[in-house]
Amino acid sequence: MIKFFTFTLICSSGIEAYTFHCLTGCRCDTNEEIIHCDDHVLRKTVPLPPHGTHLRGFTVLSMTNNNIDELPDEQLLLAKFPDLKAVDVEDNKNFDCDTLKLFTKLNVLSDCGKKNGKKDDDRVHVHGQNSKNEEPKHRGRNEWKVIKNY
Incomplete structure (x- = not known):
């Protein structure tokens, strides 16, 4: 019985978060919980999982600078x-x-609604409305929580 618990403890301690290649690029x-599809200036469409499949466990799809x-x-x-809770199409x-009005x-x-393209006037389209967003300019590890819970 002790061997079983030791084995379970060892197996569960080895499970960690990781990053892997998914979709195209x-x-x-x-x-x-983010899918990063950033910085492909030749990318014109959002990559999707193949027919009959889906990707679970990801709350943000980051499509910046495409x-x-x-x-x-x-x-x-x-x-x-x-x-999915949020999609970033800035830049x-x-x-x-x-x-954007089709998203409820x-x-x-997005950069929509920003004055003269200034990054300091960040706006987020939330369920059919535009609203001021107080989140930091460069989203990092924990900064997406603002958007995921908006």
């Missing part, structure tokens, strides 16, 4: 990423801000 971080002009349908995003110069469940961070 993206990294999935299980600790931060060439995305619009997001896939909100229902499709939620079907492919069931735990996508051709992003169509008019498409997901929080979308």
